[in-house]
Amino acid sequence: MAEVIAANxxxxxxxxxxxxxxxxxxTGQVMKAARGKANPKMVTEALKKALSME
Structure with missing residues (x-):
């Protein structure tokens, strides 16, 4: 996930x-990097935390 954030x-x-x-x-970019093996809802929540949106 950090790679996707850093790349964009x-x-x-x-x-x-x-x-x-x-x-x-x-979230879609992270899912693509994880080859669909990540839970999209969890990815979105983790992104919000990583970006300090929560």
Whole structure:
């Protein structure tokens, strides 16, 4: 997950700026990196924590 965040700093800034729809996109990128083996709901929650959105 950290690799996806680091590889997409522009998207992360947009998410932090209030574009919540991009959070789903970022979740999808993590799911792609995990080859679909991660739980999307848990990935989204972990991303929110990692981006200090919670």
């Amino acid at each position: 700093p522009d998207k992360v800034q947009e998410i932090l700026g209030g574009n919540d729809k991009l959070l789903n996109w970022l």
